[in-house]
Amino acid sequence: MSHPLFDLSGQKALVTGAGRGIGATLALGLAQAGADVAIADIDLAPADEGRRAIEALERRCTLIEADVTDRAGAERMVAEASAALGGLTILVNNAGTNVRKTMAEVTEEDWDRVLDLNLKSLFFITRRAGDEMKKAGGGKVINMASLMGWSVFRNPHGQTYGPYASSKGGVIALTRSFAIEWAKENIQVNAICPTFIETPLTQPLLEDPAVSGAICARTPMGRFGRMEELIGPCVFLASAASNLVTGESLLVDGGWHAG
Numbered sequence: 001m002s003h004p005l006f007d008l009s010g011q012k013a014l015v016t017g018a019g020r021g022i023g024a025t026l027a028l029g030l031a032q033a034g035a036d037v038a039i040a041d042i043d044l045a046p047a048d049e050g051r052r053a054i055e056a057l058e059r060r061c062t063l064i065e066a067d068v069t070d071r072a073g074a075e076r077m078v079a080e081a082s083a084a085l086g087g088l089t090i091l092v093n094n095a096g097t098n099v100r101k102t103m104a105e106v107t108e109e110d111w112d113r114v115l116d117l118n119l120k121s122l123f124f125i126t127r128r129a130g131d132e133m134k135k136a137g138g139g140k141v142i143n144m145a146s147l148m149g150w151s152v153f154r155n156p157h158g159q160t161y162g163p164y165a166s167s168k169g170g171v172i173a174l175t176r177s178f179a180i181e182w183a184k185e186n187i188q189v190n191a192i193c194p195t196f197i198e199t200p201l202t203q204p205l206l207e208d209p210a211v212s213g214a215i216c217a218r219t220p221m222g223r224f225g226r227m228e229e230l231i232g233p234c235v236f237l238a239s240a241a242s243n244l245v246t247g248e249s250l251l252v253d254g255g256w257h258a259g
């Protein structure tokens, strides 16, 4: 029998970038723990499979097409999720991207695209979601950061993913600010910092033997993570089991930062 502290029955979750990849896996994981889920994505084409899997669990699921970098659209996304689910108590800020270039190659457009999606959008979405959580008496925000918000990895091509690392470092700081300001509102705000996970986003890395070899050599566990390995941390941070945890950025990194 599962522990009641991890039971998400009655909780209402919005997961951004949940059409595919980590977001889709976390949306299903939250539903498996009992939550109703809104799947938001700029591209809903692959999302129907996720919706069907969630509905098969007899949980409510709604699909919302939204570009999270469009402030008005993102705030409308939060309102739509809350209207469809009957409130909002969990937000997973997952939509994100990377640009794999050296610092010399990064353009202003690259910088704006990565920072707008990975960092700026989180600020407006979280602030709007907080309004809904306050109405509900509290809530949980989970921001998808990265181990690269903690330290920089130089791959064999000399790239350090500068805009990405900057955005994820910003997510860790933003997580702390919201956590402190909302600590007395019963809203816990935390981040998950995964190692390299096998997803469509990292497919080019997996297919590059020099890069994937360097990542595996650097990781004590000697491998990339699997999307399913993020469900446990996410359910923990979405549940009453983590009620005293806020402002934390949880490394889920196969031992990367242990040494």
Ligand SMILES: NC(=O)c1ccc[n+]([C@@H]2O[C@H](COP(=O)([O-])OP(=O)(O)OC[C@H]3O[C@@H](n4cnc5c(N)ncnc54)[C@H](O)[C@@H]3O)[C@@H](O)[C@H]2O)c1
Residues within 6 Å of the ligand: 016, 017, 018, 019, 020, 021, 022, 023, 040, 041, 042, 043, 066, 067, 068, 069, 094, 095, 096, 097, 117, 144, 145, 146, 147, 193, 194, 195, 196, 197, 198, 199, 200, 201, 202
């Ligand atoms: N894959 C990894 O190794 C890894 C490691 C650490 C952190 N992360 C983070 O996890 C998150 C998910 O990564 P992933 O590997 O699943 O990526 P992915 O590219 O496979 O999926 C990202 C999803 O976000 C959606 N999206 C993109 N732009 C959007 C926008 N403007 N509005 C709404 N949705 C948008 C995409 O359509 C896609 O469904 C990202 O924040 C990423 O930085 C990933």
